[in-house]
Amino acid sequence: MFVYADNAATTKMRPSALEAYVKTAETFFGNPSSLHTAGQRAQEELTRCREEVAAVLGCTPREILFTSGGSESDNQAILSAARAGARKGKKKIVSTAIEHHAVLHTLKKLEGEGFNVVLLPVGTDGIVRTEDAEREIDENCCLVSVMLANNEIGTIQPVEEIGAICRGRGVPFHTDAVQAVGHLPVDVKKLNCDYLALSAHKFGGPRGVGALYVRTGAPIYNLIEGGAQERGKRAGTENLPAIAAMTAALREAVSDLPAYMERVSALRDELIANLKRIPHCALNGDPVKRLCGNVSFCFEGIEGESLLLLLDEKGICASSGSACTSGSLDPSHVLLAIGRVHDVAHGSLRLTLGEDTTEEEIRYLSEEVPKVVEYLRNMSPVWRDLKEGKRQYIL
Numbered sequence: 494m495f496v497y498a499d500n501a502a503t504t505k506m507r508p509s510a511l512e513a514y515v516k517t518a519e520t521f522f523g524n525p526s527s528l529h530t531a532g533q534r535a536q537e538e539l540t541r542c543r544e545e546v547a548a549v550l551g552c553t554p555r556e557i558l559f560t561s562g563g564s565e566s567d568n569q570a571i572l573s574a575a576r577a578g579a580r581k582g583k584k585k586i587v588s589t590a591i592e593h594h595a596v597l598h599t600l601k602k603l604e605g606e607g608f609n610v611v612l613l614p615v616g617t618d619g620i621v622r623t624e625d626a627e628r629e630i631d632e633n634c635c636l637v638s639v640m641l642a643n644n645e646i647g648t649i650q651p652v653e654e655i656g657a658i659c660r661g662r663g664v665p666f667h668t669d670a671v672q673a674v675g676h677l678p679v680d681v682k683k684l685n686c687d688y689l690a691l692s693a694h695k696f697g698g699p700r701g702v703g704a705l706y707v708r709t710g711a712p713i714y715n716l717i718e719g720g721a722q723e724r725g726k727r728a729g730t731e732n733l734p735a736i737a738a739m740t741a742a743l744r745e746a747v748s749d750l751p752a753y754m755e756r757v758s759a760l761r762d763e764l765i766a767n768l769k770r771i772p773h774c775a776l777n778g779d780p781v782k783r784l785c786g787n788v789s790f791c792f793e794g795i796e797g798e799s800l801l802l803l804l805d806e807k808g809i810c811a812s813s814g815s816a817c818t819s820g821s822l823d824p825s826h827v828l829l830a831i832g833r834v835h836d837v838a839h840g841s842l843r844l845t846l847g848e849d850t851t852e853e854e855i856r857y858l859s860e861e862v863p864k865v866v867e868y869l870r871n872m873s874p875v876w877r878d879l880k881e882g883k884r885q886y887i888l
């Protein structure tokens with residue numbers, strides 16, 4: 494059996510998105526900036542896509558910039574607010590300890606330029622406390638950035654509430670909604686945000702395309718200089734086939750969101766209940782306030798890497814945390830932030846379900862994961878020490 498359970502890393506393209514990609518490349522091949530008919534037809538198609546994406550997010554088409562994906566959108570949002578803040582002498586930025594590296598590494602760079610970056614902690618449930626945000630957000634802030642849903646442990650953050658605090662205090666607010674868009678309802682007005690980042694490949698669209706919502710009046714700083722595309726805010730000939738494919742994927746993803754969420758969260762809860770029977774394990778993140786497809790566990794006495802390799806041999810594609818941290822030996826910053834100690838954080842497993850996940854696949858995962866965990870524990874000297882009482886169990 495082959496089970497793809499790494500939908501937080503990337504999703505398989507939806508057939509509707511693939512079809513839109515090919516059709517657009519064939520039909521609207523002109524450069525949208527060209528004045529001739531082929532160019533104008535491409536321009537019209539681009540406008541149609543922008544209108545559709547804007548309608549889904551609840552904003553105007555002028556507030557949507559098409560980008561190369563989530564990382565670029567996060568970078569542009571953060572640098573836009575930071576550059577504008579620096580001009581007014583405001584150099585404080587509030588964010589969280591569990592952001593994606595596209596946010597954290599951009600903030601690190603700004604710290605090197607003299608910005609004061611405050612990362613809010615999260616509880617053991619993986620959720621930021623609104624009171625902590627309220628205490629830190631003040632008149633010196635040029636930006637607050639809080640992700641809508643976490644990519645490793647799936648927890649959903651109180652973005653609406655934190656956005657309202659920012660709005661009340663006149664502080665620009667960015668949310669990385671890359672894991673949320675297409676998986677839960679997202680409305681920029683309701684979230685009180687000034688910037689919102691999304692990425693097509695997390696909801697069945699192609700890689701290398703995304704969007705940034707920029708509220709009218711919010712500052713924009715260009716990452717890429719060149720032609721006048723995207724109202725002069727993001728140069729480069731528009732990747733129209735990818736934009737059309739993203740739009741088609743988004744349309745399909747949001748067409749019946751409540752039914753998708755209900756179906757996938759039932760599968761998620763079944764898998765969580767089954768894996769919880771494994772001794773000395775713990776679910777990472779709040780059991781309820783989490784993405785409908787996210788299952789994240791820590792198993793004591795094993796190495797996440799070995800677990801992934803053995804699962805792969807059984808046809809199961811999983812992850813130990815984020816695709817971006819794998820390859821490094823450091824444990825995930827998200828797992829450390831929820832209070833997992835190094836050894837436990839190393840024994841993590843993330844299974845992320847998607848549109849196509851079936852009941853049969855859940856049964857297969859529920860049978861195979863416990864077997865592999867047991868197999869690895871039987872070979873582990875750490876596990877033997879735990880069993881013989883020479884070491885204390887943490888979980």
Ligand SMILES: *Cc1c(COP(=O)(O)O)cnc(C)c1O
Binds near residue numbers: 502567595672693
């Ligand atoms: C995947 C992801 C990103 C990066 O998006 P890309 O399109 O791959 O650049 C940013 N933030 C979060 C939360 C993500 O899951």
